[in-house]
Amino acid sequence: MAKMSARIKVMFGAEPQKPMEITPAAQQAHGLKRMDKAEFEAIKKKARDEAVINHKWRNRRWAVLVACNLLFVFSFWLDIQILEGALTASRFVGFHLIDLNSALQVMLAHKHIIVNLFIGTATVFFLWALLGGRSFCSWVCPYHLVAEWFESLHLKLVEKKIVSDHEFHRGARTIFWLLFSLLSVVTGFTVFETLSPTGILSRALIYGPTLALFWVLLLLLLEVLYSRRAWCRYVCPIGLTYGVVGIVSPLRVLYRLEHCHHEGDCRKVCLVPHVLDMVIKGRAEDMEVPIGPDCTRCGLCIDACPSGALRYDVKGLSKML
Amino acid sequence: MSDEHKSDSVKQKAAPPVRRQATRRKFIRSVVLGIGVIGIALSGYLPVRLRASQRLRPPGALEEHDFLSSCIKCGQCVQVCPVLAIKLEDADSGFGIGTPYIDTRAQACDFSCDAGQCILACPTGALTYDKPDFLDHRKGMDLAHKPILKAKENDPEPTLNLHERMGVARLSRPETCLAVQGKGFSGQARGPAFNGKMRYIKVDRWKPIRIREHPYERELCDLCVTECPIKDAIRMEEIAAPDGRKQYMPVVLEQCIGCGVCEMICPVEPTAIVVDARREWKV
Numbered sequence: 001m002a003k004m005s006a007r008i009k010v011m012f013g014a015e016p017q018k019p020m021e022i023t024p025a026a027q028q029a030h031g032l033k034r035m036d037k038a039e040f041e042a043i044k045k046k047a048r049d050e051a052v053i054n055h056k057w058r059n060r061r062w063a064v065l066v067a068c069n070l071l072f073v074f075s076f077w078l079d080i081q082i083l084e085g086a087l088t089a090s091r092f093v094g095f096h097l098i099d100l101n102s103a104l105q106v107m108l109a110h111k112h113i114i115v116n117l118f119i120g121t122a123t124v125f126f127l128w129a130l131l132g133g134r135s136f137c138s139w140v141c142p143y144h145l146v147a148e149w150f151e152s153l154h155l156k157l158v159e160k161k162i163v164s165d166h167e168f169h170r171g172a173r174t175i176f177w178l179l180f181s182l183l184s185v186v187t188g189f190t191v192f193e194t195l196s197p198t199g200i201l202s203r204a205l206i207y208g209p210t211l212a213l214f215w216v217l218l219l220l221l222l223e224v225l226y227s228r229r230a231w232c233r234y235v236c237p238i239g240l241t242y243g244v245v246g247i248v249s250p251l252r253v254l255y256r257l258e259h260c261h262h263e264g265d266c267r268k269v270c271l272v273p274h275v276l277d278m279v280i281k282g283r284a285e286d287m288e289v290p291i292g293p294d295c296t297r298c299g300l301c302i303d304a305c306p307s308g309a310l311r312y313d314v315k316g317l318s319k320m321l
Numbered sequence: 322m323s324d325e326h327k328s329d330s331v332k333q334k335a336a337p338p339v340r341r342q343a344t345r346r347k348f349i350r351s352v353v354l355g356i357g358v359i360g361i362a363l364s365g366y367l368p369v370r371l372r373a374s375q376r377l378r379p380p381g382a383l384e385e386h387d388f389l390s391s392c393i394k395c396g397q398c399v400q401v402c403p404v405l406a407i408k409l410e411d412a413d414s415g416f417g418i419g420t421p422y423i424d425t426r427a428q429a430c431d432f433s434c435d436a437g438q439c440i441l442a443c444p445t446g447a448l449t450y451d452k453p454d455f456l457d458h459r460k461g462m463d464l465a466h467k468p469i470l471k472a473k474e475n476d477p478e479p480t481l482n483l484h485e486r487m488g489v490a491r492l493s494r495p496e497t498c499l500a501v502q503g504k505g506f507s508g509q510a511r512g513p514a515f516n517g518k519m520r521y522i523k524v525d526r527w528k529p530i531r532i533r534e535h536p537y538e539r540e541l542c543d544l545c546v547t548e549c550p551i552k553d554a555i556r557m558e559e560i561a562a563p564d565g566r567k568q569y570m571p572v573v574l575e576q577c578i579g580c581g582v583c584e585m586i587c588p589v590e591p592t593a594i595v596v597d598a599r600r601e602w603k604v
């Protein structure tokens with residue numbers, strides 16, 4: 001439990017700490033990598049040279065994300081009525097689905113919860129508790145996809161030394177979460193929804209373009225020119241809400257020390273590299289370490305790893321099989 | 322960090338002040354980000370505060386402040402409306418972004434759905450058949466009895482399950498009203514380019530058609546009275562003109578729920594009759 005609480009603290013903004021205790025097996029693995037340094041470097045080089053970097057999980061994820069959003073769009077445009085509404089709230093063949101963060105804002109602002117609102121929120125809670133919490137971000141949120149495209153532009157500009165990445169304190173997101181909740185309670189307005197690029201993009205896709213898209217564009221420009229993935233990393237309270245759900249989720253990415261050559265490629269592609277602290281040489285506390293709840297389960301690290309040290313895992317399921 | 326320490330012991334002494342400065346910069350940057358984002362978010366209050374006239378909300382909407390707090394901005398009400406009367410507000414409405422409204426002149430709510438489908442679709446109770454007692458309520462918004470839908474008049478249950486009005490219609494420009502001028506009307510009520518739809522019981526009870534596909538022929542223009550979907554909401558009254566000639570005028574009655582069909586159908590440009598959104602009935 002101590003390990004989990006450390007990971008939760010990291011999600012709220014704390015810097016990752018070196019583990020207090022390292023299991024004997026892991027200690028031995030760390031030691032082996034140190035002892036045979038030349039040999040280890042050779043293996044590492046070989047793995048990197050031979051690795052076929054495909055985009056298996058990224059492509060699957062993009063397909064799912066586009067499909068989810070198109071299902072919303074076509075349900076209205078073609079009147080097929082499978083998934084009616086927008087990402088903030090919808091009905092899947094009649095069953096209420098309500099976005100947890102939007103529901104939270106409405107509940108705090110309105111202070112009155114009707115049955116349908118409760119049912120929809122509970123359904124979505126169980127759904128994402130099963131599916132990994134922040135997997136909502138990377139597998140469904142339309143802003144995530146657009147931001148990913150603009151991120152590659154940002155990285156190119158950084159490479160050419162035209163712009164540089166400015167980090168913010170990751171704790172800012174926790175402060176934003178608290179402030180937006182407080183503002184909902186005090187003002188009685190769903191203040192965050194005014195800015196939410198998730199809601200704005202989802203509605204624009206379904207109901208047609210709006211002026212609010214300029215705000216989304218402004219955010220993307222900020223991310224390209226000033227700070228990598230700033231909205232998702234440092235601001236968006238939706239991410240933190242689903243992150244909290246992810247604490248109890250059995251679906252996560254698992255790190256396996258014995259396969260790792262510590263190239264660090266995974267951390268370079270990751271939206272939330274602080275969750276991958278254990279891949280740094282000497283940090284892993286055990287032979288297998290689950291990635292913390294702030295992980296969006298996007299799978300970019302799995303695609304990037306030259307030696308297959310990271311993979312999707314369902315807690316308990318691998319033991320049963 | 323530990324790797325840096327080992328590999329570069331010379332820089333180690335110089336590093337802390339630089340790092341401290343970097344940390345300070347990062348902190349200041351984060352505070353600026355915080356003030357910026359919260360500031361922009363709160364600017365959404367200005368349009369809510371400054372908007373002079375309120376927009377017409379779909380039937381069953383809570384009082385404006387409660388409506389803004391409870392609406393989850395999903396547009397399910399938009400999707401179920403058979404005449405697509407409901408639109409969503411844009412960024413210029415601040416906190417109201419994504420909330421539904423009806424532009425009555427372009428497309429009014431004619432209750433072709435028979436029941437207030439938008440209310441049924443609303444997941445949060447922002448649109449509701451039964452408003453809880455503890456929520457805000459203005460007396461003049463109450464209807465004396467549930468409105469009777471003319472289209473359902475012969476059904477076992479002819480009423481709409483509505484207790485409050487959306488607004489009230491008002492003859493805003495009586496001098497331009499064709500009935501007041503004693504004129505008739507023939508042709509397409511809003512011209513050949515108008516896309517608005519309405520349900521005509523005699524054509525098809527379940528399929529609304531474009532108003533331009535249903536031309537009228539009236540000796541005295543009374544479209545606002547005949548096309549009103551609600552029973553006893555508006556009637557034509559005979560009034561005495563100053564010179565003693567007979568004159569007519571549409572008079573809005575207390576059962577008016579403010580659906581806006583009269584405003585949509587009025588053939589005069591600009592319309593002679595309008596709906597005042599969220600206006601209570603005043604005797």
